[in-house]
Amino acid sequence: MSDNSDSPDKKKDDDKDPNMLRLQVANARSEDSGRGLARLSRDNMATLGLVEGEVIEICGKQATPARAVLPYPEDEGLDFVRLDGLQRANAGVGSGDFVEIRKVESKPAKKVVFAPAQKDLRLHGSGNGLKRSFMGRPLNAGDFVATHGQQQVDRSDMPPQLRQMLAAPAFSLQQIRLTVVSTTPKGFVHIDENTEVELRPEYEESTEHRRADVTYDDIGGLHETIDQLREMVELPLRYPQLFTRLGVDPPRGVLLHGPPGTGKTRLARAVANESDAEFFLINGPEIMGSTYGESEKKLREVFEAATKSAPSILFIDEIDSIAPKRGEVQGETEKRLVAQLLTLMDGLESRLNLVVIAATNRPEAIDEALRRPGRFDREIIVGVPDARGRREILGIHTRGMPLESAVDLHELARTTYGFVGADLAALTREAAIEAVRRIMPKLDLESETVPPEVLDELVVQRNDFVEALKRVQPSAMREVMVQAPDVRWEDIGGLDDAQMRLKEGIELPMKNPEAFTKLGIRPAKGFLLYGPPGTGKTLLAKAAAREADANFIATKSSDLLSKWYGESEQQIARLFARARQVAPTILFIDEIDSLVPARGRGMGEPQVTERVVNTILAEMDGLEEMQSVILIGATNRPGLVDPALLRPGRFDELVYVSVPGKDGRRRILAIHTSKMPIAKDVDLDDIAERTERYSGADLEDLVRRAGLYALREHGGLVETVGMKHFEKALKDSRASVTPEMEEEYSKMEASLKQSAMRAEPIGFVAPGMLTPERDSKH
Numbered sequence: 001m002s003d004n005s006d007s008p009d010k011k012k013d014d015d016k017d018p019n020m021l022r023l024q025v026a027n028a029r030s031e032d033s034g035r036g037l038a039r040l041s042r043d044n045m046a047t048l049g050l051v052e053g054e055v056i057e058i059c060g061k062q063a064t065p066a067r068a069v070l071p072y073p074e075d076e077g078l079d080f081v082r083l084d085g086l087q088r089a090n091a092g093v094g095s096g097d098f099v100e101i102r103k104v105e106s107k108p109a110k111k112v113v114f115a116p117a118q119k120d121l122r123l124h125g126s127g128n129g130l131k132r133s134f135m136g137r138p139l140n141a142g143d144f145v146a147t148h149g150q151q152q153v154d155r156s157d158m159p160p161q162l163r164q165m166l167a168a169p170a171f172s173l174q175q176i177r178l179t180v181v182s183t184t185p186k187g188f189v190h191i192d193e194n195t196e197v198e199l200r201p202e203y204e205e206s207t208e209h210r211r212a213d214v215t216y217d218d219i220g221g222l223h224e225t226i227d228q229l230r231e232m233v234e235l236p237l238r239y240p241q242l243f244t245r246l247g248v249d250p251p252r253g254v255l256l257h258g259p260p261g262t263g264k265t266r267l268a269r270a271v272a273n274e275s276d277a278e279f280f281l282i283n284g285p286e287i288m289g290s291t292y293g294e295s296e297k298k299l300r301e302v303f304e305a306a307t308k309s310a311p312s313i314l315f316i317d318e319i320d321s322i323a324p325k326r327g328e329v330q331g332e333t334e335k336r337l338v339a340q341l342l343t344l345m346d347g348l349e350s351r352l353n354l355v356v357i358a359a360t361n362r363p364e365a366i367d368e369a370l371r372r373p374g375r376f377d378r379e380i381i382v383g384v385p386d387a388r389g390r391r392e393i394l395g396i397h398t399r400g401m402p403l404e405s406a407v408d409l410h411e412l413a414r415t416t417y418g419f420v421g422a423d424l425a426a427l428t429r430e431a432a433i434e435a436v437r438r439i440m441p442k443l444d445l446e447s448e449t450v451p452p453e454v455l456d457e458l459v460v461q462r463n464d465f466v467e468a469l470k471r472v473q474p475s476a477m478r479e480v481m482v483q484a485p486d487v488r489w490e491d492i493g494g495l496d497d498a499q500m501r502l503k504e505g506i507e508l509p510m511k512n513p514e515a516f517t518k519l520g521i522r523p524a525k526g527f528l529l530y531g532p533p534g535t536g537k538t539l540l541a542k543a544a545a546r547e548a549d550a551n552f553i554a555t556k557s558s559d560l561l562s563k564w565y566g567e568s569e570q571q572i573a574r575l576f577a578r579a580r581q582v583a584p585t586i587l588f589i590d591e592i593d594s595l596v597p598a599r600g601r602g603m604g605e606p607q608v609t610e611r612v613v614n615t616i617l618a619e620m621d622g623l624e625e626m627q628s629v630i631l632i633g634a635t636n637r638p639g640l641v642d643p644a645l646l647r648p649g650r651f652d653e654l655v656y657v658s659v660p661g662k663d664g665r666r667r668i669l670a671i672h673t674s675k676m677p678i679a680k681d682v683d684l685d686d687i688a689e690r691t692e693r694y695s696g697a698d699l700e701d702l703v704r705r706a707g708l709y710a711l712r713e714h715g716g717l718v719e720t721v722g723m724k725h726f727e728k729a730l731k732d733s734r735a736s737v738t739p740e741m742e743e744e745y746s747k748m749e750a751s752l753k754q755s756a757m758r759a760e761p762i763g764f765v766a767p768g769m770l771t772p773e774r775d776s777k778h
Contacts, residue, residue: 019048020102025060027095028082029072030395033217034146034175036137038066039082040101041075048103055138055188058083059100061092065138065188085215085274086177090143094234094274095216106138109189115200117144117177118213123201128452130178131197138190141183147176147400175400177213179203214269220396220421221389222263228380229254229267233355234275237311240353251377253345253356255319255370257363258382259581261422261475264359267382268315271357278312280305284321288333295322295333296340303344303354310353319358320365338367345375384420384581387413393421397428398460406462417551418474418582430468435460474551474582487542493671494664494696495536498655502527502544505653506630510548510584524652525620526631528592528645530638531657532737532745534697537634540657541588544632550584557595561608568608569615576619576629584628592633593640613642620650638748656749659695659737662688668696672703679720687726693735693742705729 021044028039038056040048050056050068058064058081066087075082081101083091093099114130116123133147181200183189191197216226236243236250243250256264272279282302289295299322306312316322326335345356358376360366370376385393391413398409416424435458442454489499509516509523516523529537538554545552553575560571579585589595599610620631633651635641645651660668666688673684691699706729710721 020100021048022098022100024080025088025093025095025097025099026080026082027216028084030217030220030392030399032082033084033396033399034086034177035084036066036087036145037069037084038087038101039071039075040068041071041077041079043077044079044081044101045070048101050103055104055106055190057102057104057188058087058091059102060097062090062142063140064090064143065104065106065140067138085217085270086144086146089215089273090140092276094238094276095230104188106188106190107185108192109139109183109185109195111182111184111196111198112139112189112191113181113183113198113200114145114178115181116203117179119203121176121203123176123199128197129455130199131191131195134191134197136190136192138188139180139183140188141180141186143180145178145180147178214266214273216270216274218396219263219267219270220392220394221385222267222382225267225380225382226270228378229271232378232380233271233313233357236355237275237277237313237353251355252374253358253376255363255366255376255379256357256359256382257379258361259384259420259475260361261420262382262384263421264382265315265317266421268313268357268359272313272315275311275313277355278306278309280309280312280314282314282316282322284316284318287322287337293336295337299337299340299344306354312354314354314356316356316358318360319370320360320362323367323370324365325367338369342367342369342375345370384418384583390416390419390424393424394428397425401428401432402459404459404461407460407465408462412465414549415469416474417549417584419472420475423472423475427465427468427472430472431460431464434464434467438464487539487546489543489547491671492536492539492543493667494660495540495657496664498529498540498657499543501653501655502540503547506544506550506586507548510550510628510630524630525649526633526645526651527653527655528638528641528651529632529634529655529657530745530748531636532659532695532741533636534695534736535657535659536696537657538588538590539696541586541632541634545586545588548584548586550586550628550630551579551582552586552588553579554588554590557589557591560589560595561612566611568612572612572615572619579629586630586632588632588634590634593635593637596633596642596645597640598642599644613644617644617650620645656745658745659693659735659742662692665691665694665699668699669703672700676703676707677718677720679722681723682721682726683723687730690730691735693737693739694733695736698733698736702726702729702733705732 023040023044028037032039038058040050045052045068048056048068052069053067055065056068058066064087066083071078071082081099088094091099112134130147134145137145139145219226232251232254240250256267258264269279271277280302282299287295287298287302289298302314306314322334323338323341324334326338329335356376363371363379371379391409394409394413416427419427439454439458442457443450489503492499505524505527513523529540531537541554542552555575560568560575562568562571575587579587595609596613596616597609599613631651633641633645638654646654666684669684669687673682687702691702694702706721706725709725709728710718713725
C-alpha cells in the first residue's frame with residue numbers, strides 16, 4: 001500500500017529542500033511537557049546539521065518552533081520525533097501523524113504579548129516573571145505555551161542557552177497555559193534580556209482554532225488505557241476509510257468505569273483534543289427535565305448537534321444516573337430515557353464520525369441493554385494507578401512547582417498507596433498551601449502584590465509533602481481505616497519463626513511477584529495467626545504491611561456484624577472491594593473467631609454468622625485474581641474458627657505465635673528499654689532468665705511498672721531506672737500464660753491441620769453441647 005501523503009508534488013518538494021526531514025510524531029515524557037523541546041535521533045540531527053539546542057520548524061497543519069535536543073536513551077537510532085501535547089496542538093497533528101522538520105533561525109523579540117489560554121482564568125501582574133520563565137524559548141504568534149518549574153534534569157553537557165532555558169524558575173505554583181497573542185517582529189522569535197514582555201489579564205480568542213486544554217501529557221499512569229481508547233476512538237474518527245475497506249462497522253461506544261477520581265472525564269477530553277474532534281458533554285442529571293418528554297428531547301438535540309459537527313465525541317458523564325436498570329426503577333421518565341438512548345445509539349449507522357464515550361463508577365447499575373456490542377462495544381477499566389503511574393501523576397501536578405532538591409517523587413509515589421489522580425492533585429495542593437503558610441509572616445496583607453524577593457523564597461519542601469500526607473487520604477478508602485504502619489521487623493523480638501513465614505508469604509510475593517510466576521506457583525492468600533493473648537499477633541501483621549510497602553486495613557469483628565438482615569454480608573463484600581481498589585493491601589481482622597465460628601453449632605441464633613462465613617469463603621476464593629490482597633486473621637481460640645477456612649486456598653498458612661524463649665525475651669526487653677534511661681546495674685539477661693512464659697505484652701508491662709516505681713521514688717527528677725525497680729516490678733507481675741495453656745496450644749498446633757482436613761471443629765466444645773453423633777444416641 002502506498003502512503004497518500006507521499007504524492008509526486010511532495011517528492012518534488014523534498015528534492016528541492018534536502019535540509020528537510022519527514023518524521024512520525026511520538027509522545028514525549030511528562031517531564032518534557034511545556035518546555036518547547038523536540039527530541040530527535042543523533043542521525044536525524046546530523047542530517048539537518050543541528051547542534052543540540054538549535055531551533056527547528058515543525059510543520060503539520062500549522063508551523064511551530066522548538067529547540068532540538070538529543071533523544072531518550074531507549075530511542076537512540078529510532079526514526080521519529082517526540083513532541084509534547086502543546087507542540088502537537090500548535091502543529092495541528094496527533095501522535096502517529098507525520099510532520100516536516102527543518103532548521104531555522106529565531107530572531108530576538110522586541111516585544112511579546114501573552115494572555116491566559118483558559119476563559120475562566122484571570123492573571124494579575126507584569127510580564128517580568130514570564131520573562132524569566134520563557135528566556136530563550138522559541139515562540140510563534142498563536143502558539144500555546146506553559147510555565148514550568150525547576151526539574152531535576154542533567155544539564156552538564158547542554159549548550160549554555162539551553163541550560164539557561166531549562167533552569168528558568170517557575171512563574172507560579174502551578175503550570176499555567178498561555179497563548180502567544182503577538183510578537184514583534186513577526187515569525188519565529190525568542191525572548192532575551194532586551195525583550196519587553198506584556199501579560200494580558202484575560203483570555204483572548206486566537207485567530208487559529210486550536211485546543212490544548214488537556215492532552216495525553218496531562219494524564220499519567222494510564223498508558224494501556226490510552227492505547228485502547230485510541231484504537232476505539234481515534235481510528236474511526238480520523239481514518240473511517242479503514243473500516244469501510246475492511247467491510248465492518250466502526251466502534252460506536254466505549255464505557256469507562258472505575259473508582260471516582262481516576263481520570264475518566266479528563267481522559268475523554270484528551271482523546272477529543274488529540275483526535276481533533278468536537279467535544280460534547282452530557283452531565284447525567286442535567287438532561288432530566290420537569291415536563292413530559294423534555295428529557296428525551298434534550299438527549300436527541302445533543303446527538304443531532306454532535307452529528308452536524310462530526311467528527312465529534314459525545315461524552316456522557318455519570319451515565320448510571322440517566323440509564324439505570326429499568327427493572328429496578330419506579331419512575332417512567334427514567335425508563336423512557338433509557339429507551340431513547342438505546343434508540344439513538346442503534347441509529348448511529350448514519351453517524352460514522354460520532355463516537356459515544358460514557359463514564360461511571362457504578363457499572364453494575366447501568367441497564368443491561370446498553371452493555372452489548374453495537375452500543376458500548378468495549379468496556380475499559382480506569383483503575384487505581386500503581387507506583388509507576390503515581391510517579392507520572394505527581395510529575396504532572398508538580399510541573400509548575402519550585403521543588404526543593406530533597407523532594408523525592410519516587411519515594412512519594414511509593415508511600416501513596418491507593419491514591420488516585422484526584423487524591424494526588426489534592427496532595428500537591430496541600431503541600432503548596434504548606435509552603436505558602438510558611439511565608440505568610442513576610443506578606444503585607446494590606447498590599448495587593450507579593451514582593452519578588454518573597455516569591456523567590458517560595459519553595460515546596462519535602463516536609464510540606466509529609467505534612468500534607470497527614471491530611472490527605474485515599475478517597476476510595478475514607479470509609480475504612482487505612483494507615484501506613486510504622487512497625488518494622490526489628491521492632492519485634494522473640495518471634496523469628498513467625499517472622500520468617502510472613503516474610504516468605506507476604507513480603508516476597510509483593511516485592512518480587514516475578515519469582516512466583518517463573519515457578520508457576522501462586523502466593524498464599526491468607527494467614528491465620530493464633531496463639532496465647534499478648535504474644536504480638538497484631539504487631540506481626542502491622543510489620544508485614546510496613547515491610548511489604550502495602551496498605552494496612554485493620555477491622556474488628558464487631559464493626560462488621562449488624563443486626564439488620566443482609567447488612568453484615570454487604571459490609572464484608574464492601575471491605576474486600578475496597579481492599580482490591582487500593583492494592584497492595586493487607587486486610588487484618590482481629591479476633592476472627594467471633595466473626596467466622598464453626599457453622600452448625602448455633603442454638604437458636606438467626607444464623608447471621610453462618611451467612612458471614614459463607615460470604616468470607618466466597619470472597620477468599622475470589623482472591624485468585626487479586627494477587628496483591630492478603631487476608632490475615634488473628635485469634636487466641638482457633639478451635640472455634642470454621643474448618644472450611646483452614647484449608648489451603650483460603651488460610652494457606654496457620655502460624656503459631658508462641659510465647660518467646662529466653663533469647664526472644666532478652667530482645668523484647670531491649671526494645672522496650674531502648675528509650676528508657678536504665679542504670680548500669682540493670683541485667684536484662686537475668687530478667688529474661690526469670691520471666692519464663694512471659695508474653696510480649698507481659699514484658700512491656702514489666703518495663704512500665706519498673707518505670708512507675710522509679711517515678712514514685714524520685715518524683716519527676718528520675719535520672720535512671722535501676723535493678724531494684726525491676727525487682728519490685730518482677731514481684732508484682734506474673735506470666736499471663738500458664739503451663740496448662742501452653743500444653744493446650746502445643747496439642748492444638750499438632751492437630752489443627754488434621755482437623756481442617758476432616759472439616760470438624762477442635763476442642764473448646766461448650767459443656768452440655770451435643771454433637772450430631774451424641775444426639776443420635778439419645
